[in-house]
Amino acid sequence: MDSKFIVFEGIDGSGTSTQSELLRAALIAKSVKCHLTCEPSDGPIGNLIRQIFKRRVAVAKGSNPNITSGDLFDEQMAYLFAADRHDHLYNNIDGIYKLKSDGAVVISTRYYFSSFAYHCSNQEDFELVKTLNARFPDPDLVIYLDNPEKKSIDRINLRAFTDEYENTEKLTLAKRNYEKIFDQYKGKTLKLDATESIESIHRKIMSEVEALLEN
Numbered sequence: 001m002d003s004k005f006i007v008f009e010g011i012d013g014s015g016t017s018t019q020s021e022l023l024r025a026a027l028i029a030k031s032v033k034c035h036l037t038c039e040p041s042d043g044p045i046g047n048l049i050r051q052i053f054k055r056r057v058a059v060a061k062g063s064n065p066n067i068t069s070g071d072l073f074d075e076q077m078a079y080l081f082a083a084d085r086h087d088h089l090y091n092n093i094d095g096i097y098k099l100k101s102d103g104a105v106v107i108s109t110r111y112y113f114s115s116f117a118y119h120c121s122n123q124e125d126f127e128l129v130k131t132l133n134a135r136f137p138d139p140d141l142v143i144y145l146d147n148p149e150k151k152s153i154d155r156i157n158l159r160a161f162t163d164e165y166e167n168t169e170k171l172t173l174a175k176r177n178y179e180k181i182f183d184q185y186k187g188k189t190l191k192l193d194a195t196e197s198i199e200s201i202h203r204k205i206m207s208e209v210e211a212l213l214e215n
Contacts, residue, residue: 003100004212005137007111009178010145011171013152014194015201016109019145022202023209024107032213034105035094039114043091045084049077071121075128078119082132085112089136105213112136113144116181117174138187141212143205147194149175188212 006023008016017038024036040046051057060072088108089096099106112133120126149171182189190208192201 003103004105004140005096005100006105006107006141006143006209006212007113007139008107008109008143008145009111009113009117010147010194011117011149011152011174011178013154013171014145014147015198016145018198019143019201019205020107020109022198023205026202026206027105027209032105033103034107035099036107037088037094037096038108039088039110040081040084041088043084043087045080045087049080049084052080074119074121074125078115078125078129078132081115081119085133085136108139111139111142113142113178113181113185117177118170120177121173140188141208142185142187142189143208144178144182144189144191145194145201146191151195
C-alpha cells in the first residue's frame with residue numbers, strides 16, 4: 001500500500017476535526033500507519049499564526065489602499081499560511097513528505113483550499129492565493145464537509161474562544177468560496193452533507209478511504 005495524503009476541508013464548525021480523528025482511529029485499528037496533522041501546523045510559522053488568532057500578536061488591519069476592497073489582515077494570512085504550508089510539507093522533522101516517505105497515511109485538517117476559502121474577497125485575492133500556492137501538490141483525496149453557516153455558528157458559539165474568522169460574515173464568504181473552488185477543482189473529492197449524523201458521515205468516509213488505500 002502506497003502512503004496517501006488525505007485532506008479534510010469545510011467551514012469552521014463543520015466537523016472536520018471530529019471526522020479526521022475518527023478516521024485516524026479507524027485506520028490505526030486496521031493496523032494502518034497514519035499521522036493526523038492540521039493547518040496552521042505545529043511548526044514555528046503555524047504557532048505564530050495561532051498567536052495572531054489568539055490576539056497575542058498584533059498585525060496590520062484595514063483596507064489595502066492599492067487594491068479595491070483588499071483586506072490587509074487576509075493578505076497577511078495568505079502569505080503566512082503559504083509559508084507555514086511550505087514548512088508543513090517539506091520540513092525534515094515531521095513534514096508531510098517525511099511522514100509519507102516513512103510509509104504513513106497523512107491526514108490533515110485544512111490545506112491550500114482553506115486559503116482560497118478564507119483569504120479571498122475579490123478576484124485579485126484569488127490570484128494572490130493561486131500564485132502563493134501554485135507549487136504545492138494536490139492531495140490524494142479531499143473530503144469536503146458541506147455545512148450551513150447557521151449550523152456552524154451554533155456550534156462555534158459553544159466554544160470558549162473564537163478567532164477572527166469564526167463569524168457569520170466570514171463563514172458565509174468562505175462557504176461561497178469553497179463552492180467556487182470545488183466546482184473548478186479536478187482532483188479526487190468526496191463532498192458530504194455535514195448535517196448528517198457523525199456515524200453516517202464516518203461510514204461514507206471509511207468506504208472512500210478504504211477504496212483509495214486499495215489502489
